[in-house]
Amino acid sequence: MAKNFTTREENYSQWYNDLVIKADLAENSAVRGCMVIKPYGYAIWEKMQQALDAMFKETGHVNAYFPIFIPKSFFSKEASHVEGFAKECAVVTHYRLKNDPNGQGVVVDPEAKLEEELIVRPTSETIIWDTYRNWIQSYRDLPILVNQWANVVRWEMRTRLFLRTAEFLWQEGHTAHATSDEALSEARQMLDVYATFAEKWMAVPVLKGVKSPNERFAGAVETFCIEALMQDGKALQAGTSHFLGQNFAKAFDVKFLSRENQLDYVWATSWGVSTRLMGALIMSHSDDHGLVLPPKLAPIQVAIVPIYKKIEQLAPISEKVDSLINALKAKGISVKYDTRDSYTPGWKFNEYEFKGVPVRVAIGPRDLENGTAEVARRDLLTKEIVPLEQLEEHIINLLEQIQTNLFERAKEYRELNTKTADTWEDFIVRLDEGGFVKAHWDGTPETEQKIKELTKATIRLIPLEPEQEEGKCILTGNPSPHRVVFARAY
RNA sequence: CGGGGUGUAGCGUAGUCCGGUUAGCGCGCCUGGUUUGGGACCAGGAGGUCGAUGGUUCGAAUCCAUUCACCCCGACCA
Numbered sequence: 104m105a106k107n108f109t110t111r112e113e114n115y116s117q118w119y120n121d122l123v124i125k126a127d128l129a130e131n132s133a134v135r136g137c138m139v140i141k142p143y144g145y146a147i148w149e150k151m152q153q154a155l156d157a158m159f160k161e162t163g164h165v166n167a168y169f170p171i172f173i174p175k176s177f178f179s180k181e182a183s184h185v186e187g188f189a190k191e192c193a194v195v196t197h198y199r200l201k202n203d204p205n206g207q208g209v210v211v212d213p214e215a216k217l218e219e220e221l222i223v224r225p226t227s228e229t230i231i232w233d234t235y236r237n238w239i240q241s242y243r244d245l246p247i248l249v250n251q252w253a254n255v256v257r258w259e260m261r262t263r264l265f266l267r268t269a270e271f272l273w274q275e276g277h278t279a280h281a282t283s284d285e286a287l288s289e290a291r292q293m294l295d296v297y298a299t300f301a302e303k304w305m306a307v308p309v310l311k312g313v314k315s316p317n318e319r320f321a322g323a324v325e326t327f328c329i330e331a332l333m334q335d336g337k338a339l340q341a342g343t344s345h346f347l348g349q350n351f352a353k354a355f356d357v358k359f360l361s362r363e364n365q366l367d368y369v370w371a372t373s374w375g376v377s378t379r380l381m382g383a384l385i386m387s388h389s390d391d392h393g394l395v396l397p398p399k400l401a402p403i404q405v406a407i408v409p410i411y412k413k414i415e416q417l418a419p420i421s422e423k424v425d426s427l428i429n430a431l432k433a434k435g436i437s438v439k440y441d442t443r444d445s446y447t448p449g450w451k452f453n454e455y456e457f458k459g460v461p462v463r464v465a466i467g468p469r470d471l472e473n474g475t476a477e478v479a480r481r482d483l484l485t486k487e488i489v490p491l492e493q494l495e496e497h498i499i500n501l502l503e504q505i506q507t508n509l510f511e512r513a514k515e516y517r518e519l520n521t522k523t524a525d526t527w528e529d530f531i532v533r534l535d536e537g538g539f540v541k542a543h544w545d546g547t548p549e550t551e552q553k554i555k556e557l558t559k560a561t562i563r564l565i566p567l568e569p570e571q572e573e574g575k576c577i578l579t580g581n582p583s584p585h586r587v588v589f590a591r592a593y
Numbered sequence: 594c595g596g597g598g599u600g601u602a603g604c605g606u607a608g609u610c611c612g613g614u615u616a617g618c619g620c621g622c623c624u625g626g627u628u629u630g631g632g633a634c635c636a637g638g639a640g641g642u643c644g645a646u647g648g649u650u651c652g653a654a655u656c657c658a659u660u661c662a663c664c665c666c667g668a669c670c671a
Contacts, residue, residue, distance in 0.1 A: 449631040
């Protein structure tokens with residue numbers, strides 16, 4: 104275990120913070136609430152981006168880029184949208200500084216006040232739909248399937264590295280369609296893309312569902328989401344996909360002529376995932392020995408540590424290792440052969456363990472004699488001796504096994520921590536145990552709000568295809584057709 | 594934004610209540626040597642306007658005021 108590293112048991116949120124900082128993923132910056140993503144953390148984000156971007160393109164989307172600034176007036180055009188974001192916007196009011204006439208330093212030049220203030224985008228629906236108005240006249244212009252990779256700013260009161268920062272990186276897809284059905288199936292498709300990414304790449308099992316009206320995106324008709332369960336029993340919203348109906352088309356006057364020569368408003372979706380996924384990834388798999396990364400997202404998949412007493416002994420090891428490295432690299436596996444002489448093997452073992460490298464190989468004089476290597480896997484912290492000629496195949500299999508095992512382990516944890524409750528008393532007990540609690544709800548925002556006030560738990564989602572089961576609302580006793588999923592959440 | 598806490602070298606801290614030599618220690622860092630199969634050892638060395646600003650005082654890390662940042666609990670949060 105790393106020195107001075109808090110365990111999950113001692114203090115989960117301290118553990119998380121320590122992990123992010125000591126594994127060199129990110130750190131706080133000079134700007135309140137804004138983080139610096141360090142190279143190792145950014146490398147993981149880049150792997151996420153690459154995988155997601157490929158999936159977006161496979162489903163017909165293209166990338167574009169819109170301005171970081173949005174005229175203030177745009178926000179007043181969609182009523183619920185402004186209400187959702189108004190309280191957390193950074194506003195640009197001036198465009199120039201000047202030397203302080205009263206002393207040192209610089210001041211904002213009062214003469215350089217903007218005619219109209221600019222909002223640093225908290226999300227881009229408004230600027231994009233204002234732009235789409237000029238792009239769309241006919242059904243032939245549809246659909247528009249655009250994504251952008253960008254940064255956004257939401258002036259949050261309390262921030263935590265990756266989980267909630269004032270500025271964060273994300274992608275936001277904004278699509279325009281001729282029909283409601285088409286837009287709806289787009290929103291559903293992207294939800295599936297997110298779920299696939301979470302499960303196949305991040306090895307994080309997710310529930311798919313619909314948000315209740317209270318939790319719905321500001322301006323959306325329907326919000327779909329994926330929810331993951333963290334090791335402390337709290338839920339984390341990992342991605343959302345919104346069916347926006349004609350709300351933004353109406354707000355920005357985006358109309359098209361249909362095949363039937365009918366003028367109608369355009370149907371919209373938007374969908375996004377952010378660097379918050381980093382938080383989900385970290386919290387899902389990591390342990391008291393540090394970060395644990397799924398092989399598909401690990402910047403370094405295999406670390407090879409040579410062990411030798413004298414520098415002359417390194418050459419024969421390198422000779423054995425070179426062909427392995429080339430073979431693995433040819434298969435697209437990222438390998439780090441760590442020949443740094445300034446650190447001992449033990450130090451390196453701990454380093455790679457803490458940084459979550461899935462597979463570690465050690466080769467020393469003993470192995471050269473026996474024609475073997477020591478192979479350690481990060482997820483189980485086990486080691487085995489493998490003959491050199493089998494090493495390549497062994498590592499390839501091991502990477503797949505680790506990827507699968509992490510997912511299965513996380514899924515088992517989630518299942519163990521998904522419970523049902525039929526009485527209020529039981530509901531409270533289950534919530535305090537942590538995890539998802541399936542319970543009946545009478546479908547009203549008032550009841551949901553009341554439950555939130557009493558328990559701090561929210562409806563994480565309403566299952567997409569809920570199992571029909573007559574029941575009584577956990578709070579009011581009113582009839583309910585099916586259960587919804589509650590949890591305390593990040 | 595409300596309540597509580599903390600700011601001393603890159604990191605972790607002692608000293609602060611009760612003002613008084615040159616602010617001490619561990620990790621890390623640099624140099625040299627010996628080491629290297631789970632965070633090596635020895636010797637030497639560098640690094641501090643004690644978060645910032647202002648005040649009280651012969652004298653401030655220490656007392657007072659203001660301010661900034663971070664942490665915890667609330668409120669807030671697609």
